[in-house]
Amino acid sequence: KSHISQVPLSDKKLMDVKLGELSSWAGTRDFTPNGIISAVRRGHDRFFNKYINVKKGGIGGIAMLLTGYVILSYVWEYDHIKHDRWRKYH
């Protein structure tokens, strides 16, 4: 029953944070432009090294990127597209 092994909140990864602590965890993150850029860089490196920078990469890496792009475009244009729904009078 030792609480000495508790990791400080700011060092936990996102998957280890409990739901109740989520807001306080977000408070410890770095939201300056430098912090955002480094976070994007880290995410990019993780994706790149896992799916693209392998000796025999398949189509999966690029396919995931393109699917994400399609979904992002859909979200971006939602206000425009919602006029295309089934309507009796256009």
Added chain:
Amino acid sequence: MTLSFFDQFSLTAFMGIPLIALALTLPWILYPTPQNRCLNNRLLTLQAWFIRQLTHQLFLPINPGGHKWALLLASVLIFLITLNLLGILPYTFTPTTQLSMNMGLAVPLWLATVLIGARHQPTHSLAHLLPVGTPTPLIPILIMIETISQFIRPIALGVRLTANLTAGHLLIQLISTAAFYLAFTMPTVSILTMGLLLLLSILELAVAIIQAYVFVLLVSLYLQESV
């Protein structure tokens, strides 16, 4: 409903950022840079091989003096091919359907070729206005015609690209709308969807449009720079 067919070409903004910003930055993200290794990963090798083949083919007919343009033209080629191919994916935005962007690419490049030719070999570039072996009475008219054709080149370059892509996208939207609404009367829909698929594969000619673009550009460069 007829008015809404052109809506796919208007810029939509999400939280103040227009979609064209995303569509224009995607080609930069899509091609990783080769690392300083002997053997890169499979995707990078493929990419490098393709780009090398394309550039090699593109610069075969040009004298060594024109090879300075290799980097610029290869970049333009890859950029345009990527933009056009990405536009075929659903819900994406194709920046090359905007005439402003294509003219912005066409006019400076064409003007550069004209100015380079006029600066280094003025007599030679003027000599291109008159093809060899014209009968003498025809010369004044032919020079005027050739000058006009020279000035029409940038407009033709820009408008060709815009018109091809816009027409392709519009046709796809029209035909898919027709196929969708006719899905309730069975026999026609199979013919229509087959037509739509054929059209989509013809739209892969977007790649050929790029070939046409840079090739025509190259023809003018090749004629004007070192003989």
